[in-house]
Amino acid sequence: MYSSVVSLLTDSGDTKDDLRLPTDDNLLTQIKDGFAEGKDLIVSVMSAMGEEQICGLKDIGPK
Template identity: 65%
Template structure:
């Protein structure tokens, strides 16, 4: 009796590329955990990096502005208008990316 073959089609959550693979049903696979963490936006640097602050006060640097033009524009405009912005950072498999934005009012 021949082994069953599974056909998986997925979209990469970081770059939107479609991935496709055929695998035997007997093979085991790891499933990535995807985490979402909220941070306050502190600064946007000229080189496209952001500074973020977690709820417990830790600073996170080294994350780039999102590639999504609409989200990038909203971040820049909100920051320029001195709004208090909270960004959601999605992380999985050693990669991180800003995926959402909340405007919680003017900065104090």
């Protein structure tokens, strides 16, 4: 089904493969649904005290 870790493309074009899916159910549902629909998504990542997590999502439309 879904992995608990996501692979993201950074602004610089590198991949980031060490972020977990968010625990917020609403945000998690938006990410899963957007991915299933083949949409391009931009996620916001917050970093604090050596930890990073996905904290926001923007839908930029279909691929």
